[in-house]
Amino acid sequence: MPAIRELEDAYERYVLNNEDGFVDEFRRRIEDFGGRPTPLQYAENLSARYDTDVYLKREDLLHGGAHKLNNALGQVLLAKYMGKERIIAETGAGQHGTATAMAAAHLDMPCEIYMGERDITRQRPNVFRMKLNGAEVVPVTTGRGTLKEAISETMRDWATTVEETHYVIGSIVGPHPFPTMVRDFHALISEEARAQLHERAGQLPDAVLACAGGGSNTMGTFHHFVDDEDVGLYAVEAGGSSLAVDEEEGVAPNSASLSTGTEGVLHGARTKLLQDGDGQIVESHSVSSGLDYAGVGPELAHLVDEGRVQPVNVDDDAALEGFHRLSQREGIIPALETAHAFGYLEEHHDDLGDVVVVNVSGRGDKDLAAALEETEQRDLSNAPDMGEFSGGM
Numbered sequence: 511m512p513a514i515r516e517l518e519d520a521y522e523r524y525v526l527n528n529e530d531g532f533v534d535e536f537r538r539r540i541e542d543f544g545g546r547p548t549p550l551q552y553a554e555n556l557s558a559r560y561d562t563d564v565y566l567k568r569e570d571l572l573h574g575g576a577h578k579l580n581n582a583l584g585q586v587l588l589a590k591y592m593g594k595e596r597i598i599a600e601t602g603a604g605q606h607g608t609a610t611a612m613a614a615a616h617l618d619m620p621c622e623i624y625m626g627e628r629d630i631t632r633q634r635p636n637v638f639r640m641k642l643n644g645a646e647v648v649p650v651t652t653g654r655g656t657l658k659e660a661i662s663e664t665m666r667d668w669a670t671t672v673e674e675t676h677y678v679i680g681s682i683v684g685p686h687p688f689p690t691m692v693r694d695f696h697a698l699i700s701e702e703a704r705a706q707l708h709e710r711a712g713q714l715p716d717a718v719l720a721c722a723g724g725g726s727n728t729m730g731t732f733h734h735f736v737d738d739e740d741v742g743l744y745a746v747e748a749g750g751s752s753l754a755v756d757e758e759e760g761v762a763p764n765s766a767s768l769s770t771g772t773e774g775v776l777h778g779a780r781t782k783l784l785q786d787g788d789g790q791i792v793e794s795h796s797v798s799s800g801l802d803y804a805g806v807g808p809e810l811a812h813l814v815d816e817g818r819v820q821p822v823n824v825d826d827d828a829a830l831e832g833f834h835r836l837s838q839r840e841g842i843i844p845a846l847e848t849a850h851a852f853g854y855l856e857e858h859h860d861d862l863g864d865v866v867v868v869n870v871s872g873r874g875d876k877d878l879a880a881a882l883e884e885t886e887q888r889d890l891s892n893a894p895d896m897g898e899f900s901g902g903m
């Protein structure tokens with residue numbers, strides 16, 4: 511496909527070879543506009559609770575409140591270098607759409623964001639944020655109205671408008687060069703975390719944890735540790751309400767494609783997918799929109815096959831407990847996606863070694879209404895009593 515070849519050429523020239531100083535400009539802008547480097551914070555209360563040194567990589571403090579800006583800014587800037595005049599993107603939780611809208615406003619590019627109808631309902635604050643930054647939000651009504659359909663719709667748009675349009679894909683998914691290019695923009699996370707931990711503690715971590723949807727924060731957090739064989743890398747997926755697949759209904763009540771998926775092709779990449787015996791993609795589920803995807807980035811799937819990355823998962827309840835625990839014990843309200851990593855930390859801290867880095871991929875402001883609603887339906891040990899306020903969100 512000519513669009514992909516053009517992008518591959520631009521990736522090699524600008525991102526890999528720093529032609530016209532692209533990488534220098536990216537690094538300058540992600541510092542000035544984005545607020546990098548993000549802190550590596552020692553989590554005192556969790557460290558005491560687990561008798562383990564827990565460090566938090568605070569991507570929630572990046573401009574926009576999630577890791578997504580690293581990639582969005584990189585790709586919108588690349589589109590400028592390629593002479594494109596229009597930006598399109600898909601979004602699930604709304605974080606990537608928000609980051610793309612911000613980057614497009616910052617670099618003065620018109621921008622349209624495709625978003626599933628169901629996600630529009632689940633993530634209203636992010637819809638407003640995109641609009642406030644001047645982006646048009648296009649509702650996607652096909653299928654279940656979540657991330658998979660939004661990606662398909664954006665690809666359809668791109669196929670007919672490629673001459674003037676760049677598609678800013680939101681994770682390490684899709685056809686080459688997207689997975690490696692998106693990883694490269696996010697690799698700042700592990701580049702910084704490695705150096706910061708070395709300065710603070712003079713050592714490498716025993717374990718690095720990140721939640722995994724498509725896998726962009728995961729690969730960004732792992733990349734500079736992949737060659738350090740003693741560092742355990744844990745990709746924490748959404749176990750949803752069950753790991754079972756209902757083939758007849760075409761539903762997997764989880765998004766754990768690394769843990770339970772089988773090999774197939776989705777959105778131009780061969781990877782691990784939630785699919786039935788005929789190769790039909792089944793409906794995924796997660797309490798967090800951003801993890802609700804039936805596939806995962808091909809590089810992450812490959813690292814799992816090689817045994818370098820451990821695919822693990824926690825269910826919706828454990829993620830919600832993690833959400834409340836981090837909020838109450840560290841004063842950080844995490845995104846529901848991020849909360850999965852803290853659910854896993856709670857359950858498995860004894861097996862992770864003495865020094866653990868957890869990526870706080872995003873903040874939870876966008877999730878307040880959903881978290882409250884989901885909390886009310888459960889009997890969670892960490893949740894506060896919201897009393898009369900609970901109905902008011």
Ligand SMILES: Cc1ncc(COP(=O)(O)O)c(C=O)c1O
Nearest residue numbers: 605723724725726727800871872
């Ligand atoms: C805060 C946050 N973390 C994680 C994810 C999952 O995406 P990825 O696996 O590509 O990092 C999302 C997706 O929207 C997100 O908003």
